[in-house]
Amino acid sequence: MNLVLLHPSALLLLPLALLPLLPRRRPALLVSSLAPLDPLPPTWRTRLCAIEPYLAALTLVLVVVALGAPVQQERSRSTVREGVDLMLALDVSASLAARDIVPDRITAARNAAADFLERRSGDRVGVVLFAGVPTLLAPPLLDKGPVLARLRQVEVDPSGSGTALGDGLAAALDRLKNSPATSRAVILFTDGSSNRGRLAPLAAARAAAALGIRVYTIGFGSAAGAEIPFGAAGAPARHADGTLLRGALEEEPLREMARISGGRYFRADSDAALRAVYTQIDALEKSPLEVRETVAETPLAPKLLAIAAVLLTLELLLFRAWLRRMP
Numbered sequence: 444m445n446l447v448l449l450h451p452s453a454l455l456l457l458p459l460a461l462l463p464l465l466p467r468r469r470p471a472l473l474v475s476s477l478a479p480l481d482p483l484p485p486t487w488r489t490r491l492c493a494i495e496p497y498l499a500a501l502t503l504v505l506v507v508v509a510l511g512a513p514v515q516q517e518r519s520r521s522t523v524r525e526g527v528d529l530m531l532a533l534d535v536s537a538s539l540a541a542r543d544i545v546p547d548r549i550t551a552a553r554n555a556a557a558d559f560l561e562r563r564s565g566d567r568v569g570v571v572l573f574a575g576v577p578t579l580l581a582p583p584l585l586d587k588g589p590v591l592a593r594l595r596q597v598e599v600d601p602s603g604s605g606t607a608l609g610d611g612l613a614a615a616l617d618r619l620k621n622s623p624a625t626s627r628a629v630i631l632f633t634d635g636s637s638n639r640g641r642l643a644p645l646a647a648a649r650a651a652a653a654l655g656i657r658v659y660t661i662g663f664g665s666a667a668g669a670e671i672p673f674g675a676a677g678a679p680a681r682h683a684d685g686t687l688l689r690g691a692l693e694e695e696p697l698r699e700m701a702r703i704s705g706g707r708y709f710r711a712d713s714d715a716a717l718r719a720v721y722t723q724i725d726a727l728e729k730s731p732l733e734v735r736e737t738v739a740e741t742p743l744a745p746k747l748l749a750i751a752a753v754l755l756t757l758e759l760l761l762f763r764a765w766l767r768r769m770p
Contacts (some may be wrong), residue, residue, distance in 0.1 A: 446513060446515055446516075450511050451511055452511075453511035456507045461500065498758050502754045502758065505748070506748070509747040510744075513742075514740045525565060525730070526624070528583050528622040528626070528627045529566055530628075531568065531615075531629075532571045532612055533553065533572050533573070534574070534633035535598070536575070536600055537599055538671050539599050539634060540671060541690050542669055542672075544663060544711075548663045548664055552632040552633075555661065555711060557594050559630060560587050560591050562721060565729075566724075567624075568584065569618050574604050575605045579614065579618070580593060581593075582618050606633075606636050606637050606638055606639065608637035609640045609641075611631075611640075612631060612642075612658065613650065616650060620656075624730045626657075626730065628656060628724065628727065629656060629657070630661065631659065631697070632661050633662065633663065634664040634691075634692050635662055635692055635695075635697045644700055645699060648703040651703075652703055657727075658703075659708075659709070660708045662692050662694050662708065663711050666694075670687050670688070694708070
């Protein structure tokens, strides 16, 4: 643990703290002689008055040090772990609100992704969300606590902007393409629907194969499909002609994406299917990953200023009010 000043030049102001200690002319009364006062012992009031300049000096020292922006730092260290680099790509498009699996597709997919994230203690894992456009939730990290908390709060995209499956996969690949890890993989949680985007899903899978990144696809939904709720009220969405909009699990493109990239397709209809995904990832070749822990910084300036404010208040109350001296 280290104490560091982010602005050490502020210490040049420290000599100002000596000003209250300099001799100064005290208020006085004209009397012919002080001899009658010599035998009088010092009172507690006079003793308190004697500490006033030291209290003022201490207050100034605290303010000057606070201006230097002191922080308490934890030392960083490097460790080496065996693992793989992974990206989870989670579909949050409107079709994931369908309730053909219990309780609905988005809850099942979100819980599966969160469970997967918790189990990969030795791997660096990142998360991308996608609907009409992809959004990075976190790059590959070992510390999964913050992203796990955010992942558990994910809901479907309320805008109904469609599903860009290929773009979602491409965004995940972009975070892995420069990784030095021996094994890299994308885990895709989706119902397989894709109706927009700049890159077709199979083209994205071919890009993954060219980069040596395997894609494991996990399908959520049923072949029969279900009505797709839309909006805050959850009313069924409809086509322009008024017919109900239904969405079914599209397994064939997911199988083909996995095949092209050297991964596998799994249908998320049981815990056994998800455990099979974990087994496949565990079988990938691990590589040593150097992990540099982030330095934690705790700013100390607010505490110092709070203490200075207390001392200043004490000085005003004690020496400017209660013990106020005769001018």
